[in-house]
Amino acid sequence: MNAPAQLTPPAIGEIWPGQGGIYGGIRQYPEGxxxxxFAAEDVPGRHAYGEYGTSxxxxxxxxxxxxxxILIAREGKHPAAIAAAGYTAGGHSDFYLASIGELHHGWQFLPESFATDWYYGSSxxxxxxxxxxxGL
Structure with missing residues (x-):
């Protein structure tokens, strides 16, 4: 049996060929x-968070x-989450709307990758x- 190929990430801030975007480093998630x-470009358009007045x-x-x-399960009521989840790049379609912590991580390590004339909404x-x- 062949051993799985080992992925070697590029430097933070560089495009990671075959992985769908810009490498942002390592973060802790529930699974480890x-x-x-991060997507190499913003999802086109301006998208509302959705369901104003609903927790x-x-x-x-x-x-x-x-x-x-959670937002997608709200049946079309969260346009920003729907747009992010529908984004594809480099053969990947597993994008999502970043949490506030993920946005902060991106700003900390990849500030040049974000537009400076608008605010980014989180999930x-x-x-x-x-x-x-x-706000970047």
Missing amino acids: LCHII VEATSRTDGRANTA TQFSAYAAYIH
């Missing part, structure tokens, strides 16, 4: 340490994948009326 990949359980500050799954709900945002 994972490499994080949802998308409150993880660290796990955007879990938050996005982390702040209140029934807003999600956490990151």
Whole structure:
């Protein structure tokens, strides 16, 4: 039996060929340490968080994948999560709307990868009326 191929990540901030975007380093997730990949470009358009006035359980500050799954299950009521989950790049379609912690990680290690003329909304709900945002 052949051993699985070992992935060697590029330097943080560089495109990781075959992985769908920009390498952002390693982060702790419920399943353990994972490499994080940021899309090389923003999802086209401006998308609302959704369901203004409704509390949802998308409150993880660290796990955007879990938050996005909760938002997607709300049956079309969260356009930003739907747009992020529908994004594809480099043969990958496993993107999601980042948590506030993931956005902060990206800003800390990849600030040049973010637009400077707008705010990025996260998947982390702040209140029934807003999600956490990151102004870059």
